Amino acid sequence: MRKLLITALLFATTLMYAAPKYGGVLVFGRSGDSVSLDPGHVTDGESFYASTQVYNTLVQFKNGTTIMEPGLATSWDISKDGLTYTFHLRHGVYFHPTKFYKKRDEFTADDVLFSLKRQYDKSAPFNKIGGAYRYWSAMNMSNIVKDVIKVNKFTVKVILKHPEAPFLSNMAMDFASILSKKYAMSLLKEGKADRLARYPVGTGPFVFKKWIKDDRIIFTANENYWGGKPYIKKLILKVITNSSVRAAELKVGSIQVMDFPNPAEIAQIAANPNVKLIKQEGLNVGYLALNEEKVPAFKDVRVRRAINYAIDKKAIVKAIYAGFGKVAYSPIPPTMWSYNKNTKQYNYDPAKAKKLLKEAGYSHLTFNIWAMPVARPYMPNARKVAEAIQAYLAKVGVKVKIITYDWGTYLSKTANLEADSCLLGWTGDNGDPDNFLDILLSAHAAQKPAQNRAAWKDKKFSALVAKAKVTTNMATRTKLYKEAQVVFGNQAPWVTIANSLVIEAVRKNVMNFKLDPMGKRRFNKVWFAK
């Protein structure tokens, strides 16, 4: 009887919760402010948190996944040679009328041309306004895109310079957001082009209202959103720098979703009956890169393997990631397609490490290990990880000194390959393995400033990754990437450490909030249970 009652109750609750309700104000507490609301000019996640509410892209990731779905393009065709992408645009979509721009302009091919061409075509309007198009360069887009052509009002063709399979995923990234050409041109005419970065007009689920710098950005629901009217009425992104203060705000209920809770405080936050934790495996990896160019010993694969065997990654993940991470064996995270679980695993074996070092003639190796000064999801406390590695390596006769710099210096010096070995990590941009394997480990990425901080130039690996890049067939690409991971495993240029879990603390009544592997925060499907 009691069981039945509980079941009935559970069923009733599910029913009650199943029907989303409209209304309410959601305050999202985050650690920093947006730099700019023009997604073309920035690379930081905090900026995209805001711009992604206002803007859409041609294609997009299905909420909470890396699966591609239609956005402002309802469908797309790829030519056989992989050089032409034809996007068929959605009809009847309008840019938001706002207080500062009252017109309601229809979304057309002109807007797509404007948004993309400004980022590479020197003669295009807005090419010289607002500074460099940072992500466009970061994704090497100028070497990929040859031209963007309007076929008719609702059809756009993108011609590539060479076949590049990750191109479609790139079009789902925030920097490829579609801005209103008419709005931008009207600003230009009034001599207020700068305002494009501060007063966004988009087609997305939320309409921009107000931005108080370093304080809050206010949005209201777009009642006419093509993807369905958002459930919440108002969305506020609030900057609360200190994580303990963010936790206090969540506790008193003045914010409903809390970004980046401090792992050390998670247990305390979760103890509150009004709070729940949302977890998602992050699309990231934390690693120690062994720089071959700086330390000759690292050129010997036996030394690299020995260092891998000497470090107890399981213990590090348990102690320093506080359980919010998993030991990584491959440079790409397990949630990514083409992940190869048969990549060689180096489990803790100090005896084997010693033996390998002796064979290689490096029984008394000494080098520096650089520890990042900042916490990142993939590396919550680099200093502690470095200390643990130092202790493990000491056991096999390797002496290690820990070095650190401020973040900017750290990044530039390691990119200049000045570090013997460095702790770093990566969060995926577009859900494509190319975005990890090519950018971080291929031979061309070892040119200074190098993303390939191991300066590892393996011909076989680089050839596999380069081939996968120009192949549009998914099955073939998967095979190539799996093979590349095997090469990586055998050659061990990094000590892969962990893939972290991304955790968000939310009030219990916040329903249907999903974390996004690409790090976006989307609120249009979120609703409040009363």
Place this chain on the structure above:
Amino acid sequence: MFSYILKRLLWTIPSLFGITILVFSMVHLAPGDPAIAILGDKANKQSVMELRAQLGLNKPLYVQYYIYMKNIAHGDFGRSANSNEKVMSEFKDRFPATAELAIVAMIFAIILGMGAGILSAIKRYSIFDYAGMVTALAGVSMPVFWLGLVLIYFFSVKLGWLPVSGRLGYEFDIEHITGFYLIDSLLTDNIPAFWDALKHLILPAIALGTIPMAIIARMTRSSMIEVMKEEYIKTARAKGCSRFQVIFIHGLRNAMMPIITIIGLMLGSLFAGAVLTETTFSWPGIGKWLVQAVYQRDFPVIQSTTLIIAVIFIIVNFVVDLLYAFINPKIRLS
């Protein structure tokens, strides 16, 4: 008097010039490439090159300095390397928040600090004296961010009396006139918003004002003890002045000199404290912004903001000097 003011003003020009050279060389000599600092983990060869070109970092240092000075002479403080917005407009967005907090914190520090100092001085070795001075000692020794967190925990989370952080509740919207929420809300007759803004100010003002308060209290006490020993105080008492007159007119006024000096100088530490207070209380001011700029090697922001703060500092100390003459006519401004 007029020639004194003019002379003082002229003297600020070489100091400001010195400041620009100092700050310029400091930011440029410090290691770290701004382009990489801004692009973060996403920096690659091309994006770094483009951003360096945009920021003018490819030019020789003296050319960069020349361009910077030329622009400042034209009233152009440059654009933030990070957001590409005009430094002056970013500064204007945030400065009122810092100024409002600093002023309220200073009022809190002066009233409480001087009150405690006077009380300690006239009731020397009493329970008030000991309590006041122990509190003052604790005040100077307390780290601002820690005090901030304790205040939040106690008054906002446990008691629920005051908001946790921020400058204004979500239900309020204040029209921008001066940027000072207390003033703007009154100007627009928005009384509920005024009370809410005031509530938000209390904890950060206490956190920021505690150190200055403690210093003022100690300074007031020692200065008052010194003055109260003077012969003219005896004379004042002998001629039958009331206790109030003796303490405030004859005593405090003469004890004010060192107190005013310390208040003027404290402005510097107030900006330093503002960095920590603003971070703890998510106060959208310039302190937090400047620290961010330093981390990101945002040269234009660091250079111009430091210059503006230096100007403010010079102005305040100038006003303090003028106040001397007002308080103590013995000092002639010549």
